[in-house]
């Protein structure tokens with residue numbers, strides 16, 4: 001695990017953008033495509049806008065990329081709470097990734113049906129690419145104030161799911177309080193690299209907990225992998241090593 005700490009949010013986003021660029025180039029060189037799982041919420045919008053800016057556009061092999069979502073709220077794709085809508089507006093409609101390579105979670109189908117459909121679409125794609133199982137070159141994740149990541153909420157049933165994608169009942173304590181579909185821990189374990197992006201001092205306390213104990217109370221603490229990185233800004237990183 002490595003922790004990359006920045007004072008400034010913009011610098012943090014640029015450093016993560018460089019990481020994405022390197023990972024994507026290596027993936028395309030190795031197997032001719034790059035598979036990227038996007039995070040939702042409000043944090044990644046500025047990163048996505050950066051990636052779709054003129055300077056950055058050519059640093060990611062978008063035409064050779066497949067794009068997925070780590071979680072979705074059960075709303076239509078044009079709803080203001082849709083993670084897909086956020087990603088489409090800030091990134092996907094501005095970069096040359098073809099629509100049939102963007103795998104959105106159909107939240108409007110409801111959590112159960114949406115999860116089954118998404119898992120099926122993911123399996124089918126990787127099978128058609130001749131791969132025995134899905135492989136995500138990079139998964140981007142955020143962290144909620146309660147320690148959730150994707151839509152894996154504290155103590156939730158999805159934490160112990162054996163599927164790679166699972167339905168989640170609306171969290172009462174989190175807005176928007178709607179059902180969700182999420183990558184599970186098993187799904188996240190199919191990632192080659194995972195990068196968390198977290199900005200702001202309001203996440204200081206929860207980060208401290210996540211770095212100090214692995215517990216279902218803080219789902220982000222249960223995400224692991226050989227290549228796990230945190231890109232943090234606006235927090236005091238020296239506190240995490242104490």
Ligand code: 6PG
Nearest residue numbers: 040041042043142143144149150
């Ligand atoms: C979602 C998420 C979620 C998000 C965190 C952080 O759909 O809400 O994907 O896991 O990444 O809640 O959200 P913020 O970036 O809004 O703080």
